Amino acid sequence: RKEVEQDPGPFNVPEGATVAFNCTYSNSASQSFFWYRQDCRKEPKLLMSVYSSGNEDGRFTAQLNRASQYISLLIRDSKLSDSATYLCVVAPNTGNQFYFGTGTSLTVIP
């Protein structure tokens, strides 16, 4: 079983829509969670860390559900510039490794 799994999509949504992605992880001892954004042929860039209490940054909200072992990313009022691949990243409570999902592709349509 993979450490981290994401629905690859693609998600095609109109401008202004709300879209949500989920990411499941297999190691219940995981302690750190992140969402990255990756544009085509570019490097991943940190979008936000995910905290146990959930966190919000403008139009973006991240949630952690430890009982069901998933994290989510909600994007409200989608913009054309939100079109990208979104990667979830999970790290266990020991060691130095990070585990990446394969990414979810989002296209926001005018």
Next chain:
Amino acid sequence: DVKVTQSSRYLVKRTGEKVFLECVQDMDHENMFWYRQDPGLGLRLIYFSYDVKMKEKGDIPEGYSVSREKKERFSLILESASTNQTSMYLCASTLGGNYQPQHFGDGTRLSIL
């Protein structure tokens, strides 16, 4: 802001050549990582280093080696390049442990002919 710099954005080499990819970070980060990214496979860890001269194999170390002689620099070496090593290579660093996010370089798109 953390700056992670990879030596080349695009590189074309021939089969059998020895290839060096360099990565430098400017934030005194303890941990550095090399990944490759291929369509449908996501990021796969090749090697990481948690201190100078220390290294750990990742998931796909075969055909690669690394060097970390100074804290700020982490080099990836393809001992004898092969066509199946054509990929996007990404370097990342983090302060220490895995509770801090990774910061990535721009990536090197390597083609082996």
